[in-house]
Amino acid sequence: MRLTALENIQKMTDVELIAKAIRGREDGFEELVRRYQRPITNYVYRMLNDYDSSLDVTQEVFIKVYNSLKKYSSEYKFSTWLYRIAHNAAIDHMRRNTVNQQSLETENGDGAYQLQIESPNPTPEQDRELSEWRTEIEAVVKCLPAAYRDLILLRHSRDLSYDEIAEVTQLPLGTVKNRLFRAREMMREIFIERGFSGF
Amino acid sequence: MDLEREQPEFDCPSGEISSYIDGELLPSRELELERHFISCETCRSELNLQKKFLIALDHALESEEEIDLPANFTKVVVANAESRVSGLRRRSERYNAFFVCAGLFLIIIFALGASGTNTALDGFFVVVQKLVAVGGFVVHMIYDIAIGAVIILRSLASRFVLDSSIKLLFPGLAVVYIYIVSRLISLISRS
Numbered sequence: 001m002r003l004t005a006l007e008n009i010q011k012m013t014d015v016e017l018i019a020k021a022i023r024g025r026e027d028g029f030e031e032l033v034r035r036y037q038r039p040i041t042n043y044v045y046r047m048l049n050d051y052d053s054s055l056d057v058t059q060e061v062f063i064k065v066y067n068s069l070k071k072y073s074s075e076y077k078f079s080t081w082l083y084r085i086a087h088n089a090a091i092d093h094m095r096r097n098t099v100n101q102q103s104l105e106t107e108n109g110d111g112a113y114q115l116q117i118e119s120p121n122p123t124p125e126q127d128r129e130l131s132e133w134r135t136e137i138e139a140v141v142k143c144l145p146a147a148y149r150d151l152i153l154l155r156h157s158r159d160l161s162y163d164e165i166a167e168v169t170q171l172p173l174g175t176v177k178n179r180l181f182r183a184r185e186m187m188r189e190i191f192i193e194r195g196f197s198g199f
Numbered sequence: 200m201d202l203e204r205e206q207p208e209f210d211c212p213s214g215e216i217s218s219y220i221d222g223e224l225l226p227s228r229e230l231e232l233e234r235h236f237i238s239c240e241t242c243r244s245e246l247n248l249q250k251k252f253l254i255a256l257d258h259a260l261e262s263e264e265e266i267d268l269p270a271n272f273t274k275v276v277v278a279n280a281e282s283r284v285s286g287l288r289r290r291s292e293r294y295n296a297f298f299v300c301a302g303l304f305l306i307i308i309f310a311l312g313a314s315g316t317n318t319a320l321d322g323f324f325v326v327v328q329k330l331v332a333v334g335g336f337v338v339h340m341i342y343d344i345a346i347g348a349v350i351i352l353r354s355l356a357s358r359f360v361l362d363s364s365i366k367l368l369f370p371g372l373a374v375v376y377i378y379i380v381s382r383l384i385s386l387i388s389r390s
Contacts, residue, residue, distance in 0.1 A: 030277045037273060042266050055269070059276050066280035137259035155221070156253070157260040162223045181217055188252060 014078035022069055029069075033062055036079070039158065040086050046153050047090040049142055057093050061086045076167065083158060084168045087150065094146055140190050148183035155180060211235070211242050216249050344380050351376065 009031050012020070017035075020028025040061055045054035064085050072081055141149055154160045154168060162180070166173045212232055218224050219232050236243050269275070355372070 026277060026281060029280065030273060033276050033280075034273050037268060037276065038266065041268060045266055046260075051266075054266075055272070059279060062276045063280045063283055067283075133255050134259040137256060141260070152256070153260065156256040159257075159261070162218075162221070177218060177223075181214055184217055184249075184252070184256075187256075 015074050018069055018072060018074075018078065021066070029066055032065075032078075036082055037062070040082065043083065043086055043153055043158060044090050046138075046141065046157065047146065047150060048093060053093060053097075057089050058086075061089050064089070077164070079158075080160070080164050080167050083154065083160070083164075084170070087154075087168050090150075091146070136191075136194075136196065137187075140187050140194075143190060144183060144186060148179060148186060151176065151180045152183050152187070211239060211245075213242070213245060216242065216246055217253065220246070220250055220253055340384070348373075348376060 005027075009017070009020075009027055012028075012031070014032065014035075017028040017032050021032065037058065041054055041058045044057045044061070045051060048054050048057065061082070065082060068085075072078065141152055144152065150169065151165060154165045160168065162173060162176050165171075165180075166176045169176065171179075212235065215224065215228070215232060219229060224232070236246055352373075
């Protein structure tokens with residue numbers, strides 16, 4: 001009986017779960033948390049590079065979500081709305097801990113961010129398997145300025161469209177396209193500087 | 200492979216290649232780029248490099264297996280969210296909570312009262328009875344005073360012609376009356 005109820009709730013859409021949560025049923029919100037806790041924690045973790053902080057910020061995100069469920073409009077995808085809250089929470093956290101970020105980024109006259117940190121120089125292997133690139137790519141993403149890292153993660157980790165990224169970050173669509181292009185170019189340059197070929 | 204990439208030609212849509220791979224261009228623009236790729240070796244090569252790069256990015260960043268969440272993370276998050284909730288509390292919920300608490304209190308009182316000889320409850324009922332008696336006395340006293348005041352004022356009004364000088368006497372008389380009555384009350388309460 002209980003298993004059937006659990007299966008039913010797992011089959012529900014996000015909007016149905018939200019309606020359930022608003023009606024005061026905690027299992028609706030619990031399922032939403034279960035559904036999105038891992039992607040949100042991963043996104044925040046990759047933004048902050050700190051495990052404990054990412055758990056705290058994720059918790060903060062879901063508390064904000066729970067308090068704002070009534071304000072949610074179903075004309076937007078729930079995940080887009082959720083990522084917007086996560087994006088803002090991660091940015092706020094970084095602002096509160098500005099010591100780590102000040103050295104990472106400066107915006108030049110073109111609105112482009114320049115990398116100011118020294119990158120380590122590992123010895124590359126020429127025919128590395130695609131899966132083996134993962135560690136290197138993660139490391140390069142961590143080197144990116146937060147404004148670029150955010151867009152790269154939303155695009156490649158969360159698979160959001162440009163429009164959704166604009167919605168989440170509240171940036172103009174043109175700025176999203178421009179920054180994403182620059183972020184990718186910066187990553188490729190870092191790979192080339194590190195001696196990696198193929199990109 | 201191509202560490203020293205060739206610089207694309209001026210007319211080459213190099214900035215749009217990644218948008219093309221992402222599928223974010225209008226169909227008409229996609230078609231223009233595809234025609235261009237056929238004729239431009241530089242852009243074709245750049246397209247292949249970027250495709251490879253973006254596939255590697257997707258592959259590396261899509262994976263979410265590295266994060267280990269604490270076992271009870273969901274429960275903790277839900278409990279914290281619900282304990283700090285403000286937005287989902289309805290006014291009716293607060294009223295309901297008040298009535299439920301009041302109901303429970305009455306049930307407890309009656310249940311303990313029904314059980315008979317509880318000395319703690321006896322004391323409580325004695326206090327309640329005394330409070331009711333005192334309240335009744337105060338209400339009666341105020342009622343009697345008010346009646347007396349009305350009678351005095353009526354008799355004064357019927358005997359005097361209400362010219363302007365006498366009208367001025369009424370507030371003064373009322374003050375004197377209130378003073379005398381309050382003194383009497385205090386004397387009674389002291390005795």
